[in-house]
Amino acid sequence: MTKKYDFKSIEKKWQTIWEQEKLFDTTIDKTKKKFFGLIEFPYPSGAGLHVGHPRSFTAMDIISRKRRMQGYNVLFPIGFDAFGLPTERYAIKAGIHPAVATKQNIENFTRQLKSMGFSFNWGGVINTTDPRYYKWTQWMFIQMFKAGLAYKGEETISWCPECKIGIANEELENGHCERCGSEVVKKKKSAWILKMQSYSDKLIEGLKSVDFPENIKKMQIDWIGKSTGSEIDFEIKDTNEKLKIFTTRPDTIFGATYMVISPEHPLIEKLSSKIKNLDAVKDYQSKASKKSDFERTQLQKNKTGVKIEGLVVINPFNKKEIPIYTSDYVLMGYGTGAIMAVPAHDDRDYEFAKKFNIPMIEVIAGGNINETAYTKDGPHINSEFLNGLNNEEAINKINTEIEKLGIGKQSVKYKMTDWVFTRQRYWGEPIPMVYCEKCGWVPLDEKDLPLTLPDVSDYMPTDEGLSPLAKATDWVNTTCPHCGGPAKRETDTMPTWAGSSWYYLRYMDPHNDKEFASKEALNYWGQVDWYEGGTEHVTRHLLYSRFWHKALYDMGLVPYDEPYKKRSVHGMILAENGEKMSKSKGNVVNPDTIVSQYGADTLRIYEMFIGPFDQAAAWSTNSMIGIYRFLNRVFDLTEKVKDIPMTQKDTQIIHQTIKDVSERIEEMKFNTAVSALMICSNYMGEKEAIPKTMMETFTKLLSPFAPHISDEMWEILGHNNRLAYENWPQYDEKALQTTSVNIVVSVNGKKRFETEIPTNLSEEETKEKILSLENVKEYIKGKNVKKVIVVPNKLVNLVI
RNA sequence: GCAGAUGUGGCGGAACAGGUAGACGCAAGGGACUUAAAAUCCCUCGGGCAUUCAAACGCCCGUGCCGGUUCGAUUCCGGCCAUCUGCACCA
DSSP: OOOOOOHHHHHHHHHHHHHHTTTTOOOOOTTSOEEEEEEOOOOOOTTOOOTHHHHHHHHHHHHHHHHHHTTOEEEOOOEEOOOSHHHHHHHHHHTSOHHHHHHHHHHHHHHHHHHTTOOOOGGGOEETTSHHHHHHHHHHHHHHHHTTOEEEEEEEEEEETTTTEEEOGGGEETTEETTTOOBOEEEEEEEEEEOOGGGHHHHHHHGGGSBOOHHHHHHHHHHHTOEEEEEEEEEETTSSOEEEEEESOGGGGGGOOEEEEOTTOHHHHHTGGGOTTHHHHHHHHHHHHHSOHHHHHHGGGSOOOEEEEEEEEEOTTTOOEEEEEEOTTSOTTSTTSEEEEOGGGOHHHHHHHHHHTOOOOOOBTTSOTTTSOOOSOOOBOSOGGGTTOOHHHHHHHHHHHHHHHTSEEEEEEOSOOOEEOOBOOSSSOBOOEEEETTTEEEEOOGGGOOOOOOOOSOOOOOTTSOOGGGGOHHHHEEEOTTTOSEEEEOOOBOOTTTGGGSHHHHHTSTTOSSSSSOHHHHHHHOSBSEEEEEGGGTTTHHHHHHHHHHHHHHTTOSSOSOSBSBEEEEOOEEOTTSSBOOGGGTOOOOHHHHHHHHOHHHHHHHHHHSSOTTSOEEOOHHHHHHHHHHHHHHHHHGGGEESOOOOHHHHHHHHHHHHHHHHHHHTTOHHHHHHHHHHHHHHHHTSSSEEHHHHHHHHHHHTTTSHHHHHHHHHHTTOOSOGGGSOOOOOOGGGGOOSEEEEEEEETTEEEEEEEEETTOOHHHHHHHHHTSHHHHHHHTTSOOOEEEEETTTEEEEEO
């Protein structure tokens, strides 16, 4: 009787069994080695799962399933990162509560994820919008506040006029809001801020101890943007004020022909009485403030500015007077908001100087400053005591002089700013802080956590940009936890990145209502062993959560100073034409369609087969049919299984397959792992009868990729247990050996023919064997063999 | 502009401590089965030349372009070109 591969009933059957048996539910088991595999938990949008999700999820599911079979106690958890603007928007539009929308979306995601057969720890699902979860997000915020890591500041923030929300630098795309695409403007707002910049060095340093791809490390290092330079004070002539500038090239100080201060620089206000063209300066200031970040970047190549008449600084080394300009190419938010401009040796200064006809002084030889700024190394000229020195020597020398004169010091600056931890939105964690006229900002008592979101009738921010929570006056008005007097609650909520900054810790102990996770769980599960996710989160989520974790570590709350031991990244799944999949383009593929047409196992393997895991890949429903055929053939193989011993060739093939599949999973070369399985199944397909042990081993190797069909086949092969906890096959190096090998014979590097000889002949033996061949005699007849190159078991090259 | 990555058949892609280029799969063409179609199975499948009834065999070219190192280069080195990703006036 031929049994057909009926994926629908097979997948349903096994998903039900796994669920009933709670096969993948995880608890601490100290008798086993642990493995903590993590995928970035999804944002449960109304659109449902995207075909991009299964690429990453299947990869980690394969690794987790393999680890389980290798005897590890595996934690492979799932949860939902559910606070955020899209849900709030949807809720406003549909007129339902965001919590209701979230619940529906999570249900839909859960159904979809279960239909894919992922071996998640379904007993420990978390949801960042659950008060039992965000209680601990709030608790951690309070700990940071107490440790001095969170403060309320007045900050110039990027403001999206469309979303009415403050935007962190990380959420900007070319000066546009990454959500709605509007141009962002500058706005002063009071905001909660986390002192992330103070962790810059630790975040760079910590990368040494973790296994991240090099380019990911580099992206984080570049994002943090550490640069070492010097701060130098320039006296402002006829005043008591000094202009403090920051430069990485103090050695070029003799080439400074003008200074630039940012339009927001406080000195303009302070010395306004001395400025002769105050109107022009003020006018420029107001124009600059109205420019969006987008305009500023667009105008990169077209510098603007105004000379500040009436103010000059004195070069401390040659006492020359230097004029001051204000220009928005100098940013108040970086360094000291002021620079010394050396047009001969800096591209930006060069451009500005050309436009404003400012003279240049060449101080490093080697370039041609008539054409372009020279920014490379060379001997210093026109620089008094620095003449003749190279860049490094000159920098050291000038720094010594600067310190001797007491006019500055070496200093380190970072591009990465502190984390603006405030959103004027409803659908986020309430910030557990209260403002009291007498006591200032006071955190809630921990026993009063969680501080839950109040019910409000409308989720729009106020026109002044206050969070909708401000409208819930009953909720806002409270008493001070410190003095008991009247006080008001903070009405801003936390950004989306809050809940995701520590979720992996909650996974270790998801139901604990005494602590965010017990010490026992934190110690047992330790670091995340392998964290799989997308590149788009490298400078946002990944950096935030590393910071958050390090802060917890410094407070003694977690036992390791880095959360993730190893990180891998996957490429995006693109639409068939190579474009990004997006709702607006209408080219989104819904995994549900594929699962119902071909089955989850086919979709899983297809996504692994589609191309190199770390590279982008274009979807092709057409190509998926090949995987479906493969699984059908594999299923049919069970009919040919007999209780017979394996031949030597069988042994060699199956051991080669064990080796290839095992190694390639570890290297995330899933596409070639699948092809190794195909080669093995093609081989078995040609046989009259397949030895049972061979088929069993093959089924085990297939199971992480296609768990449903594998458990079904395992049952057909006469087993009544689950493959998930069977032993992962081991290969034997000796079994891989063949008795004869093909040797390529080439002449002068060109392949001529191949021939079979016994395996493992020595170089001498191979040479003899080959030279005695009739073919070879033909080729070398009448010619002079200069050299014979032998690569044992591979090739012989005759040089004639 | 800076940094990183990638360029291989009609397509997705294999093979890189230098050693048979095109594994595996898709598409295409031919055949078998069928009344027919689908499904399935078998064969062919980078380009060119010559030979042949036909096939095999044979020879030449071919891994973005130009050069170099080497007995031998998709792989290493130098210089270009193109595409993608990240960052972007950070002094």
